[in-house]
Amino acid sequence: MTRRMSSRTLGPIFLGLVLSVALSVGCTNTDTTVAAPTTVDDFRLIDHNGRSQWLGALIDEAEVFYVAIDLECGTDQALALMQSIRTAHPKAKVYYIAANPKQERKAYKTLIKASEKRAPVLMDTSLTISASLGLKTVASAVKVRPQDGHITPFKQGLSECPVRKVEPSAVDFKADILPIIDKHCLSCHTTSRWVKIFKDYPTVRGWSQMIRQTLRTQRMPPGGIDPHFRPYVGVAKAEDMDALLQWVEMGMPKSGHPDPFPKMNHDKIVALNNPKGWGKPDIVWEMPEAHIVPASGPDIYKYIQIAGPTKRDIHLNRIRFNADFRVTHHMNLMVLDRPLKALSDDQVFSKGNDQQMRVRKITATKGEMYHDHPTEPSLKVAHKLFEETILMTASRSQALSAELDLGAHRSMLIPKGSYILLEGHYGSTGKEGSNKAVIKIYEHPNPSESEVVERGCLYRGGFKIPPGKPSFTMKTAVDIDEDILLVRFVPHMHARGKAVTYFATGPNKERKVLLSVPNFQYKYQHEWTPEEPIFIPKGTRLETHMVYDNSKYNPINPDPTQWVYNGSSRAEEMHLPRFQFVRLDKDKDQ
Amino acid sequence: MTLLLLSILTACSSLFLDVPDFKRPNTAGEIISLHKMGDDATALVLISHGVDCPVIQQYSPIIKEMAASFAPKGVRFAFVNANTQDDAQEVAADLKEYDAGIPVFLDENQKMSMALAYKTTSETIVIDPKTWTIKYRGAIDDQIRYAGRLGKPRHHYLKDALGDVLAGVPVKTPSSRAYGCAISYLD
Numbered sequence: 001m002t003r004r005m006s007s008r009t010l011g012p013i014f015l016g017l018v019l020s021v022a023l024s025v026g027c028t029n030t031d032t033t034v035a036a037p038t039t040v041d042d043f044r045l046i047d048h049n050g051r052s053q054w055l056g057a058l059i060d061e062a063e064v065f066y067v068a069i070d071l072e073c074g075t076d077q078a079l080a081l082m083q084s085i086r087t088a089h090p091k092a093k094v095y096y097i098a099a100n101p102k103q104e105r106k107a108y109k110t111l112i113k114a115s116e117k118r119a120p121v122l123m124d125t126s127l128t129i130s131a132s133l134g135l136k137t138v139a140s141a142v143k144v145r146p147q148d149g150h151i152t153p154f155k156q157g158l159s160e161c162p163v164r165k166v167e168p169s170a171v172d173f174k175a176d177i178l179p180i181i182d183k184h185c186l187s188c189h190t191t192s193r194w195v196k197i198f199k200d201y202p203t204v205r206g207w208s209q210m211i212r213q214t215l216r217t218q219r220m221p222p223g224g225i226d227p228h229f230r231p232y233v234g235v236a237k238a239e240d241m242d243a244l245l246q247w248v249e250m251g252m253p254k255s256g257h258p259d260p261f262p263k264m265n266h267d268k269i270v271a272l273n274n275p276k277g278w279g280k281p282d283i284v285w286e287m288p289e290a291h292i293v294p295a296s297g298p299d300i301y302k303y304i305q306i307a308g309p310t311k312r313d314i315h316l317n318r319i320r321f322n323a324d325f326r327v328t329h330h331m332n333l334m335v336l337d338r339p340l341k342a343l344s345d346d347q348v349f350s351k352g353n354d355q356q357m358r359v360r361k362i363t364a365t366k367g368e369m370y371h372d373h374p375t376e377p378s379l380k381v382a383h384k385l386f387e388e389t390i391l392m393t394a395s396r397s398q399a400l401s402a403e404l405d406l407g408a409h410r411s412m413l414i415p416k417g418s419y420i421l422l423e424g425h426y427g428s429t430g431k432e433g434s435n436k437a438v439i440k441i442y443e444h445p446n447p448s449e450s451e452v453v454e455r456g457c458l459y460r461g462g463f464k465i466p467p468g469k470p471s472f473t474m475k476t477a478v479d480i481d482e483d484i485l486l487v488r489f490v491p492h493m494h495a496r497g498k499a500v501t502y503f504a505t506g507p508n509k510e511r512k513v514l515l516s517v518p519n520f521q522y523k524y525q526h527e528w529t530p531e532e533p534i535f536i537p538k539g540t541r542l543e544t545h546m547v548y549d550n551s552k553y554n555p556i557n558p559d560p561t562q563w564v565y566n567g568s569s570r571a572e573e574m575h576l577p578r579f580q581f582v583r584l585d586k587d588k589d590q
Numbered sequence: 591m592t593l594l595l596l597s598i599l600t601a602c603s604s605l606f607l608d609v610p611d612f613k614r615p616n617t618a619g620e621i622i623s624l625h626k627m628g629d630d631a632t633a634l635v636l637i638s639h640g641v642d643c644p645v646i647q648q649y650s651p652i653i654k655e656m657a658a659s660f661a662p663k664g665v666r667f668a669f670v671n672a673n674t675q676d677d678a679q680e681v682a683a684d685l686k687e688y689d690a691g692i693p694v695f696l697d698e699n700q701k702m703s704m705a706l707a708y709k710t711t712s713e714t715i716v717i718d719p720k721t722w723t724i725k726y727r728g729a730i731d732d733q734i735r736y737a738g739r740l741g742k743p744r745h746h747y748l749k750d751a752l753g754d755v756l757a758g759v760p761v762k763t764p765s766s767r768a769y770g771c772a773i774s775y776l777d
């Protein structure tokens with residue numbers, strides 16, 4: 001009773017007591033002149049090799065060192081500091097971190113290659129992560145305990161070169177930040193959609209820590225792409241995301257402007273409710289019955305045939321996909337040469353069924369496809385390039401509405417006699433939901449004059465991924481024997497998917513990255529369209545690397561103790577580096 | 591200052607002495623008291639709540655089921671909502687839509703959540719009302735992550751912690767990492 005009385009009356013004193021006890025036992029930094037951070041929140045950065053490095057995955061590391069480095073000042077001291085840390089702490093995880101808005105990957109590659117002090121160089125282009133680690137001078141280091149982010153300053157003052165800092169004047173709320181939010185955040189987060197952040201400025205501030213976390217860990221905007229290599233449609237530029245994070249870390253200053261969000265929110269809802277007028281669709285396919293998603297439980301897959309056999313060739317130009325994306329992660333619109341019939345999900349998509357439904361081989365592009373098993377270093381198992389049966393993936397991350405618009409000059413063929421299947425991937429949301437998708441098809445008015453977009457896949461089955469392995473890479477390659485244009489990348493993996501890269505090695509033997517997704521997000525099943533289609537000349541080797549994380553460090557790994565085989569169920573894995581292309585040599589068309 | 595206090599509280603959560611009483615309105619505007627709730631309870635479960643948070647929404651049916659199954663054993667569940675952007679009406683509407691069936695402390699000045707050192711919604715605290723000490727802090731289970739959702743949980747942290755508290759033995763896993771919507775403590 002006494003305890004309760006005192007607690008009731010002494011609430012503020014209780015807080016003060018905790019504070020003073022905390023201070024007296026040294027829970028804060030002992031540096032009394034400048035308040036250095038004592039903990040660092042989770043973050044993800046791309047390193048100089050293009051890999052995504054995530055603090056949150058280092059749960060088993062006792063200590064992680066971050067050494068501030070710069071190419072222009074204090075470089076040798078930073079290398080020397082790394083050397084001394086490696087000697088004194090041979091088992092510790094070590095990183096350089098480079099605070100510089102300029103991408104200097106090539107220069108760091110050269111530097112690190114020539115040095116014996118090898119470690120990933122984290123590209124802190126927003127400058128905010130170095131600041132949150134409390135790194136003030138180049139060739140200083142901090143030690144972080146990954147489990148709770150606790151920071152211990154390790155070495156300081158080896159150089160006088162300051163770590164670059166964000167100048168508060170560098171970020172202009174109205175000119176810089178609002179257009180970025182409008183383009184990359186608002187479509188999904190209006191008050192008419194999910195997680196209604198942008199209702200007004202107070203609401204945005206109420207979500208500020210969540211926004212900060214998703215930006216620091218590069219979960220948002222979804223997709224996990226490395227935007228370094230070329231521009232893609234709808235993909236945020238790295239410098240825009242850096243500016244947004246800088247603004248958030250500054251405490252989201254509105255700089256005296258009136259609250260712009262109610263109008264932005266309203267205007268976006270109007271735009272979302274009035275999609276581009278495409279007129280009356282030529283064909284409408286509708287699910288004959290709804291898929292029901294219970295309030296709680298594991299993710300589910302369901303399949304349903306919505307049309308077929310089709311009576312004529314369909315040359316589609318645009319698709320608009322209406323589904324209830326509150327319960328729908330994504331839906332695959334599939335074109336098959338056989339009906340779904342009575343095949344159950346288990347039968348069609350069973351473990352080890354390598355061919356699955358990818359039955360048509362692409363015959364005109366005769367390039368051989370190679371499989372590379374990690375145990376066999378050379379690319380040598382020949383295979384064919386398969387036609388991809390999935391025509392379109394409609395996912396909830398497609399912000400405006402799930403649409404595919406091939407543009408005025410292109411079409412995609414659904415051959416006569418096809419069967420149209422929908423594959424729905426659903427997740428529970430806390431209340432029962434349902435999805436009865438409607439697909440509107442707009443045909444090309446003049447198909448004979450359109451370029452035909454084809455779907456290819458360097459499909460691979462028959463693999464097995466060992467338990468516990470954090471990075472298991474599978475490679476495929478195909479020699480392209482005619483000139484083509486690559487118009488879209490559609491990689492697919494399941495919950496162990498970690499990263500995917502598409503490369504092209506041209507006749508001059510130079511290997512170029514076409515697409516790099518170092519932080520593959522299973523949840524979003526993104527597809528990427530380069531702003532300019534990529535010309536692939538005859539004689540190019542197209543190669544893909546897909547990396548899987550079957551370890552416990554992958555937070556959504558269903559079971560890190562098990563071997564994983566090829567299969568369509570979520571517990572299994574898929575290896576589908578898909579792409580869409582146009583043939584440039586018309587005479588080769590069949 | 592708020593952030594400094596928060597970081598000290600969270601960095602030094604082991605220094606937590608006893609949980610004081612908090613009196614806050616519920617969605618009906620009635621003042622509810624934490625200690626009064628503990629009068630006839632064997633354990634209290636306080637879950638940080640936020641409107642429009644997908645993690646809380648997904649956990650709502652799970653919370654409802656657990657609250658019902660532990661009610662006969664004298665365990666009481668409640669939400670604590672510290673979101674400055676959620677008003678009472680929005681919280682009421684959200685609780686109606688995602689029916690977890692438990693009351694909520696509307697922590698309008700955020701001081702209750704700050705004192706309890708909540709960092710994110712869905713973070714769950716188990717309190718022993720005999721001693722007003724915190725026996726468990728962390729996730730309900732490990733099913734829901736930012737990157738997606740496991741088919742079923744591998745660890746039932748809350749259920750196991752409650753089992754230990756009811757059995758009068760030390761909680762085997764007294765903390766875990768909670769995934770939810772990060773709470774913004776605003777001045």
